Amino acid sequence: MKTKELKEKFSTLHKKYEIFAPVRREKRLKTGYINTMSCVEFTAEIPEYSYKEAFFPSRQTMFKYKGEKFTKEGSLKREQVVLGMGLADLRALELYKRVFAEDEYFQNRIEKSVVVGFGKSPLSREALAVLPFDLFITQEEDESYKFLSRTDRGSKLAQELALEISEDIEESKKDEPFPVSDFYQQIKSNMEGDKAAKVFEDLGQKCIECGKCTMVCPTCFCFRIDDEQGFEEDEGTRKRVWDSCYYHEFSEVAGGHRFLDTTKDRIKFWYYHKFARIPNEYKMLGCVSCGRCTKTCPAGINLEENLKNIFDSSKEEGNKK
Amino acid sequence: MPKKQYKTEEIVLSKKSKLTEQAYLYTFKFKDPKKKLKFTPGQFVMLSFAGVGEAPISVASSSREASNTFELAVQNVGVLTEYLKNCPVGKVLGIRGPYGHGWPVDKIKGENLIVIAGGCGLAPFRALIKYLVEEKDYAKKIQLLYGAKDSQNMFFKKEYQDWAEVVETHFALDTKDQEVKGCVSLDEGLVTNLLEKDYVERDAYAHVCGPPIMAKFVIEKLLELGYDEEKIFVTLERRMECGFGVCQHCAIGPYYVCKDGPVFCYKKLKSIPGIIEVGT
Known part of the structure; x- marks a missing residue:
């Protein structure tokens, strides 16, 4: 199957499902919810934005309130197809599945999602077996496409689109499918031992705390909970909103004290989370x-x-002695 | 399996009593008469105010029996607490929780305990003190060392006499403006100075709550006086959004203040840079 035929096969998907997919706008590949399949790009290029919006929206309505009464909100109304996730993004989704294992909003979205991966051949079957997709599209060296299914949901979607499954991928039964390599073990230990003070001193001078990296990062999941007033004084919604540990209010408590008070502290907090706290808590790296x-x-x-500098920081310390 | 992690129960403000110019003791009851709050001393709840948001507040009432009514002692310092102060009795608010790990009640059974608090830092101790007063012979000797600006800024002033049978109380005020009933001694100065007094038990558990700078100096002094770091417990304050270790706001090194704390053994904290840095 070639690109033209692939696009045709998927062309009416938006009629039945909400679609979250990569689209090119002003030459930049982004991701988002779309109304028509014609703008979707099937590509192994990594879009500027991640896919997290589809599972963990930037503004998730949790409740609406009227007077003092809270009513739960935030369930997806239609099933969605999340299209085109590459290996890195699927790995990030696996992390979210662990982080939000008990989260009713995330779980609701996962239950209503068909995850369609996309990647260029050759792809190791072992690597695919541990990733949380339903259907996977591989782009072969001759620019043709093949379809791999990992779940019933994936097979069902293939059937609906009259796609021929060339292979079934069996779910991996490994206990720890995402081992942390020696390089990252060293980074973890250097973060825990606060060995890389100089690296963060320098980064504290460079970083402008815009928070863009945290917004585009597929694994960043810090959030805050905001109440948003509606048109009437006594009604509104409670929302879970993406937050960024680079913002100075992130650690601010009542009375104004900030526990992460400098740029250096906050950037270190980000690295510590990704490379030490997540591996300890979720048995995989917080960076994909x-x-x-x-x-x-x-x-x-x-x-x-x-x-590399954080990795080297323990060596430098050794040299000094 | 998904849980209703954010489900908020409706509560009614049933009583407000003034503690200081800036603090009140609020009594709440669940709207649903069957609902009860079961918690341990030092745990907190997320208090919710529609349209304003949520704030973590430690529970101040007795934890001995799960109850339909409970109390929160709140200093007026931020946005939500300002709203709370202006709340009329009868207003419906919300809570979720309780969350976290409180004071190590099991550990202090039959042991000496010194409770060291500063200002509104006495609030997270009230549940513990009430428990110990109700369970009279639970711990061996209990001493409370409490520091405040002046007598006007002391929490729970009316209760010291009720505690006196079980808790030996010593106060340190920045300004000794008037006598306070129910205490054994009342000094002028810092609470840290009280620690040096001969009457303070040396073989004891030490529980600390106060502003970060006070906690640092108190722990420094405790270590200097030879207290076992495994017997020093301190409660930490951090920004919290979720209450169960996901949102990252309260993360310190490998721990979450909301989930692994807010009460921590000092031994656990000392290896984390920037939390309580003794000797700097």
């Missing part, structure tokens, strides 16, 4: 190497470089 943070940073901060 998608490169979005580096690409989006207006101050030119490069994650890969910083990781």
